Amino acid sequence: MATSRPRVLQYGKMPLPQLDAELAQAYEVSILSEQPDPARFLAEHGSQFEYLVTSAGMGLPAHVVDALPKLRFVSSFGVGFDSLDRESLMRRGARVGYTPGVLDDCVADLAFALLLDAARGLSEADRFVRRGDWARSRFGIRTRTSGKRLGIFGMGRIGSTVARRASGFDMEVAYHNRRPVEGSPHHYLPSLLELARWSDFLVITAAGGVGTQHLVSTEVLGALGPQGFLINVARGSVVDEAALAQALKQQRIAGAGLDVFEDEPHPHPDLLALDNVVLAPHIASGTHETRRAMADLVLRNLAQFIATGEPVAEVPWS
Numbered sequence: 001m002a003t004s005r006p007r008v009l010q011y012g013k014m015p016l017p018q019l020d021a022e023l024a025q026a027y028e029v030s031i032l033s034e035q036p037d038p039a040r041f042l043a044e045h046g047s048q049f050e051y052l053v054t055s056a057g058m059g060l061p062a063h064v065v066d067a068l069p070k071l072r073f074v075s076s077f078g079v080g081f082d083s084l085d086r087e088s089l090m091r092r093g094a095r096v097g098y099t100p101g102v103l104d105d106c107v108a109d110l111a112f113a114l115l116l117d118a119a120r121g122l123s124e125a126d127r128f129v130r131r132g133d134w135a136r137s138r139f140g141i142r143t144r145t146s147g148k149r150l151g152i153f154g155m156g157r158i159g160s161t162v163a164r165r166a167s168g169f170d171m172e173v174a175y176h177n178r179r180p181v182e183g184s185p186h187h188y189l190p191s192l193l194e195l196a197r198w199s200d201f202l203v204i205t206a207a208g209g210v211g212t213q214h215l216v217s218t219e220v221l222g223a224l225g226p227q228g229f230l231i232n233v234a235r236g237s238v239v240d241e242a243a244l245a246q247a248l249k250q251q252r253i254a255g256a257g258l259d260v261f262e263d264e265p266h267p268h269p270d271l272l273a274l275d276n277v278v279l280a281p282h283i284a285s286g287t288h289e290t291r292r293a294m295a296d297l298v299l300r301n302l303a304q305f306i307a308t309g310e311p312v313a314e315v316p317w318s
């Protein structure tokens, strides 16, 4: 006797192509973004889906949740959940699984890659050599990292993984968070402004969302000062990107390394013309090992919720 497989709505193609195939093997999958008319598909078939799969990158807008009256569970690929529409999910009473923990090392690695690149001018040095400038002139000397102060805004799993790497680089660490982290060996500073004033390198690992919108402002950048570097591997929305571009242009801060932007995939146009900023296309979790671990957690969250009504890792909305 043929067993019927649960129906799953996939919001779009996943960041790991094998995951598309694995979902299609285990479930009766429809991919919304592949439908000729997604709005019509939702209107005609929305009531058939209890389960949905998406990613932090794709997000989940309210109009999709509102078109799925029986939605019970969303399995999201990613640790960020600011792009999933909380209000509509709450109204629907749908639970949400996500993929924390498995990407901390990779994101911390990228934070350090950006930090070292910004401090030593590595991307700029690469352009210098390729242009043939080495034969004509000297590359300018840069900033060392050992003995410097690393400020972490957002001392969660990723922030503390960055802090562990910093100790290997002989950097002093302090942090700011909504509240001090119990048992943390690092110095807590009660405001982001004070942290920026203290830091040589300010690394942003705070969650995005309305509560953190533009917290890295002109004033915070001013406190970081002309010797300071800003590194952002969290969410573009945490930083006032126009203010950052101005600060970099006028050399009111020394440099920046950015993996995330306010309007991806469109960094502020002024950033593209500046040599004192290193830009990456939101790749912090982009390694084979980490994306595989994230995919496994997406699958486990979904399978376990269907079997028991409880996911492995549930979004902590508060």
Ligand code: DGY
Pocket: 056, 057, 077, 078, 079, 080, 081, 103, 285
């Ligand atoms: C995450 O997991 O939230 C990453 O930023 C990818 O979007």
